[in-house]
Amino acid sequence: MTRSPGSSSLPAPRSLYSRVGTTGLVYAALVVILAVSAVLVSAQGANLFTPANTVDLLTRSSLLGFLAIGMTLVILCRSLDLSVGYVAALSTVVAATVMAGDPGRVALGVGAALGVCALIGLANGLVVTKLRVNPFIATLGMGLIIKGYLDTNFQGPAGDIPAAFQVFGYARIGLLPVSTVVMLALAAAAIWALVRTRLGHHMYAVGGDAEVARLSGVRVVTPVVTAHVLCSVLAGVAGLLLAARFGTGNALVYGNGYELEAIAAVVLGGTYLLGGRGGVAGTIAGVLILATLDTVFNVLAVAPFVKDVLRGTIVIAAVALYARGQLSRAAMRVRFPSGGAPPPEDSPDPPGGSAPRDPEPAVGGAR
Helix, strand or coil: CCCCCCCCCCCCCCCHHHHHHHHHHHHHHHHHHHHHHHHHHHCCCCCCCCCHHHHHHHHHHHHHHHHHHHHHHHCCCCCCCCCCHHCCCHHHHHHHHHHCCCHHHHHHHHHHHHHHHHHHHHHHHHHHCCCCHHHHHHHHHHHHHHHHHHHCCCCCCCCCCHHHHHHHHEEEEEEEHHHHHHHHHHHHHHHHHHCCCCHHHHHHHHCCCHHHHHHHCCCCCHHHHHHHHHHHHHHHHHHHHHHHCCCCCCCHHHHHCCCHHHHHHHHHCCCCCCCCCCCHHHHHHHHHHHHHHHHHHHHHCCCHHHHHHHHHHHHHHHHHHHHHHHHHHHCCCCCCCCCCCCCCCCCCCCCCCCCCCCCCCCCCCCC
């Protein structure tokens, strides 16, 4: 069998993006950023990897990681949650108020905080799925409701966190904070759930195309509501970490922009903002990148305005790189996997009438 000169049986060369994937690129970028940051800090006569800097980096990672893991689940379902910063603030107040400095009430305080957060997530999910409100509007409205409640009832520190629970915010295993261990454990559980469970597969399916998922037998409401509940619960865990570090409830932490930082970490980790593609593994790398930048900026005493500009530039550049890689992968897709040439187009009819054509081949290739 002969082939046309322009045809080739060899597949098209694969790009770096298609070989390592988005997650691999994010972790490669993390290594490069760590190396460049270490050089920049050493040029100023300091050391990036001192115990104090390492603990600071990991502590920042744990706080942002709790929020970003939950945000990843929501974004995979093609939704969004702009209330996580307010939920974290409410969690600090509920936990500190219920505990009231009594070590015997730690479990009750944790349960009350996470329970309230779960109810908020349930409300978010039902408003988005049942009332068909855009998730941007629904969760922003919920955040404003929480903000109004906090501003009305809590003008300053509230409650008291007992020393037994402050261990969550300050205890370490070597250089590894306990909060980071908890964050990594939750990240591993989320990765396992997305890859191994039916619920995780349904989250990807709904995020890819909700109508196709529905026609395939998926109950679209369940994964979206579950993602919102888990997102709010993880925001509550972040609030517990803040309460443990402050030693009291702080209703004003919602002003730190945690929700936007979590979305930036998710997008930087390679999760598609329109849902259906991505994962928690890449999000953890995005969290570590942002935490590394914050630590370096603090060591170098970079101005806050410059810090925000640099972080925003890095996020935009990363998203542009992912988009370019996806377009490149789509353009290099092999249309005829067998390697043969495409079938020839029908020749035009000769002038003066149509020439008789051979009959079409029957199914199976025989005439």
